[in-house]
Structure formats: structure tokens, C-alpha cells
Amino acid sequence: MKFVIWPAYYLEAEAIVEDYLSMISSLLEGQNFVICRDLDSIKREIVDADAMIGWKITPEVFAQAKKLKWIQFGSAGIDHTTFPELLQSDVALTTLSGIHTSVVAEHVIGQMLALTRRLNLAAELQAEHRYDRSELSATCRELSNRTIGIIGLGKIGLNIARLAKAFDMKVVGTKRTANGDLPNVDEVYSPDNLDRVLSISDFLVIVVPLTSQTEALIGKSEIAKMKQGSYLVNVARGAMVDHEALGKALRTGHIAGAALDVFPAEPLPFDSPIWDMPNVIITPHTGASSPRYSQRAAVILEHNLKAFLSGSRMINIYQKDRGY
Ligand code: OXD
Numbered sequence: 364m365k366f367v368i369w370p371a372y373y374l375e376a377e378a379i380v381e382d383y384l385s386m387i388s389s390l391l392e393g394q395n396f397v398i399c400r401d402l403d404s405i406k407r408e409i410v411d412a413d414a415m416i417g418w419k420i421t422p423e424v425f426a427q428a429k430k431l432k433w434i435q436f437g438s439a440g441i442d443h444t445t446f447p448e449l450l451q452s453d454v455a456l457t458t459l460s461g462i463h464t465s466v467v468a469e470h471v472i473g474q475m476l477a478l479t480r481r482l483n484l485a486a487e488l489q490a491e492h493r494y495d496r497s498e499l500s501a502t503c504r505e506l507s508n509r510t511i512g513i514i515g516l517g518k519i520g521l522n523i524a525r526l527a528k529a530f531d532m533k534v535v536g537t538k539r540t541a542n543g544d545l546p547n548v549d550e551v552y553s554p555d556n557l558d559r560v561l562s563i564s565d566f567l568v569i570v571v572p573l574t575s576q577t578e579a580l581i582g583k584s585e586i587a588k589m590k591q592g593s594y595l596v597n598v599a600r601g602a603m604v605d606h607e608a609l610g611k612a613l614r615t616g617h618i619a620g621a622a623l624d625v626f627p628a629e630p631l632p633f634d635s636p637i638w639d640m641p642n643v644i645i646t647p648h649t650g651a652s653s654p655r656y657s658q659r660a661a662v663i664l665e666h667n668l669k670a671f672l673s674g675s676r677m678i679n680i681y682q683k684d685r686g687y
Contacts, residue, residue: 364672366396369405369417369424372444373437379656383437386657387416390665414671416664422583424426427454433671435664439463439651442573442600457667461518462659463651467598468522470650471568472530474596474622475511479504483644505618507531512564514557514580515571516545517598522567524548537571557631561588566596573600574686583608592619598650601626603646606637613640624650 370389373380384398384610397412399405406427414433421444424433436444439460449456477483481502488495511527513520513536524534524547535550545551552560554576560566567589571577581595582605584606589595595618597604597619606627612618620642626635629648637643653659663679670677681687 364394364413365408365411365430366391366394366416367405367408368396368398369409369415369420370398370400371402371405371417372419375652375656379652379654382654382657383660386661387664390661392581392666400410413657420449422446422448425449428454429681433667433677435667437660440572440687442598442602442686447469450506450683452565455677456683457663457677457679458681458687459660459663460679460687462656462663464518464522466653466655467519467570467650468526470525470624470646471570471596471598472526472624474624475506475566475568475645476645477644478594478596478620478622479506484641501591506566506650509533509565510535510563511566511568512536512560514560514567514569515524516541516548516551519570519598520568521547523570535563542672557585558588561585562590564593565590566594567687568596569599569603571599571603572687574604576686578602579605581605581609586612586618589618594619595621596623597621598624601629606635610636610640613642618642620644622646624648 368384370380370384397408399408405424409424409428409431411430412428413430415431416435418437425448433455435457437459439458439462439658441456441458481499484499488499507530510533513523513534516524516536516538520536524536527534528547534548536548536551537552537554537557539554541551541553580603586608595609609618609621613621622644624646625648631637631645643658667677
């Protein structure tokens with residue numbers, strides 16, 4: 364068996380990628396594997412490879428593969444790298460879905476606290492050495508007794524729900540297969556009832572995978588249905604939110620604030636007006652960043668590697684028809 368590793372396109376810092384590569388190299392010890400650092404080498408090495416480990420594959424590289432049976436991706440979502448030839452092929456695709464459950468939930472709660480306690484304004488005042496209580500104290504808010512609406516009550520969504528309960532919040536949300544109660548969730552709605560969630564949530568948190576059903580999920584009319592003075596937190600994918608409509612709602616105050624980790628185009632263009640909005644907190648797709656990334660990824664990789672070599676069932680298989 365031949366394995367190729369292609370560390371192209373990564374969201375993580377260089378050190379984390381190197382850590383990931385050394386973890387993979389030790390898992391593959393004794394196997395025939397090649398780390399490809401540039402396009403020419405991956406195009407050459409993938410021709411007779413049985414499996415690939417990486418963050419991205421392009422149609423150009425995929426077209427060279429003659430024996431490929433499996434790709435293990437280094438992210439939870441692989442919407443950035445799916446294309447018809449790949450989806451129509453019988454190559455098994457596996458993801459790291461599930462490894463970000465605790466870190467993304469912490470990021471979301473952190474952003475909700477930062478928005479309500481105005482920590483971005485405090486950081487600006489600090490940078491200017493200004494001990495100015497007036498605006499800060501007039502605009503601080505609380506989480507307790509407010510409603511969080513979680514779009515996507517999967518593993519991460521349920522962990523956010525659990526943490527939100529510690530802040531005495533009411534938790535509502537949507538789930539694709541909404542049938543029955545979920546822990547720490549007061550009201551579960553099907554995606555058809557999104558409007559209800561929009562109208563009752565003080566905080567709308569998007570953690571659903573990007574699929575044809577969730578693309579452009581929060582457009583102008585959905586934003587109009589959101590509660591006056593509510594907040595939006597997006598840690599899923601930028602393509603789910605109409606940023607022009609969001610920008611307008613943030614300017615009028617209909618949406619009090621937003622914490623955005625993902626954008627329709629990444630990196631967020633330098634001249635995007637969203638950078639300068641005082642009620643927006645921007646993080647550059649670091650919602651899942653953690654030094655524990657490789658350690659968590661290793662659990663899935665090790666399992667899948669053994670399964671691939673022994674012909675048994677892999678975990679985290681991407682369902683090509685479902686889109687995640
Ligand atoms: C992912 C991410 O893993 O966005 O999909 O971090």
C-alpha cells in the first residue's frame with residue numbers, strides 16, 4: 364500500500380501542521396508513504412497511491428490518481444474540496460468531524476461573553492490607555508435568562524447547549540432529524556421551523572455543516588425575522604449568511620452584535636466594511652484552533668488506518684449524498 368500526504372491548504376498554524384505531519388509519519392511507520400510539499404510532487408506521487416491524507420484535493424490532482432481508494436481529510440467540513448468527479452467516484456472520504464466538539468463550543472461561549480461584556484471595546488480603550496466607563500458600562504449585557512438558538516444540534520451544538528445551561532440560558536435549536544428530546548435543549552425544531560428559532564433567540568449560533576440545504580440559510584428575510592437587538596455567532600461557514608444583509612442589520616442595530624469566524628470569501632478581504640464595525644468581533648477561522656488538534660486527530664486516523672489496512676469499517680465516513 365502506498366500513502367501520500369499532501370499538506371496543502373490548511374487552516375492551522377505552521378507549527379500545528381508540522382505536529383500533524385509528524386503524528387501521521389509515526390502512525391505510518393513501516394508503511395510506504397511520501398509527504399508531498401508541492402503540486403508537482405503530489406501530481407507525480409498520487410498516480411500509484413492507494414490512499415491520501417491531507418486537507419484538500421483538487422480536480423487537477425485527483426485526475427492523476429489511478430489506484431486511489433481512500434482520502435482522510437484534516438478538517439471536520441470538506442465543503443472546500445468537493446467536486447463532481449470526487450463525489451461520483453468510489454473513493455472513500457473520511458473527515459475529522461467530532462474532534463472540535465469542545466474547542467468550538469468554548470469559542471462560541473467566549474464570543475457570546477465578549478459580545479455581551481463588550482470585551483472588544485474594552486481592548487480598544489486599553490490600547491488608548493482610556494479609563495472610560497461610560498460607553499462600556501452602558502452597553503454591557505448578560506447571558507443569563509436569555510435564549511440561545513443553535514442552528515445544528517449535532518455534537519458541537521449539544522456541547523454549546525450544555526455550556527449555555529451553566530449560564531442559565533434557555534436553549535432552543537434546530538436538528539435535521541428532530542425526533543424527541545435532546546440533553547440540555549428546551550425546544551428542538553426541525554429545519555422547517557427555523558423562523559420560530561429566529562424569532563425567539565437572543566443569540567443565534569450557526570454550527571451546521573455547509574450543504575445545498577444550508578447554503579444561504581440566513582438571508583435578508585431571515586435576518587429581518589431575528590429578534591430586535593439579538594446577536595449572531597457564526598462558526599460554521601460564511602456561505603450560510605448574507606453578509607450584505609447582516610452588515611445593514613448591524614448598522615441599524617436590529618442585530619446588536621456579531622462574532623464571525625467564517626466568511627463568504629476567506630481570507631476576509633482587506634477592504635470589507637465588516638472589519639470596521641464596532642459591534643463585530645472577527646476571528647480568522649480560528650474557532651477550532653487548538654494545540655490538541657493532532658492528538659485528537661490521531662485517534663480517528665489511527666482507527667481509520669487500521670480499518671483501511673485490514674478491510675474493516677472506517678469511522679467518520681463522509682456521506683456523499685448527504686453532503687457531510
Ligand atoms: C473544520 C474547520 O475543521 O472549519 O471544518 O475548522
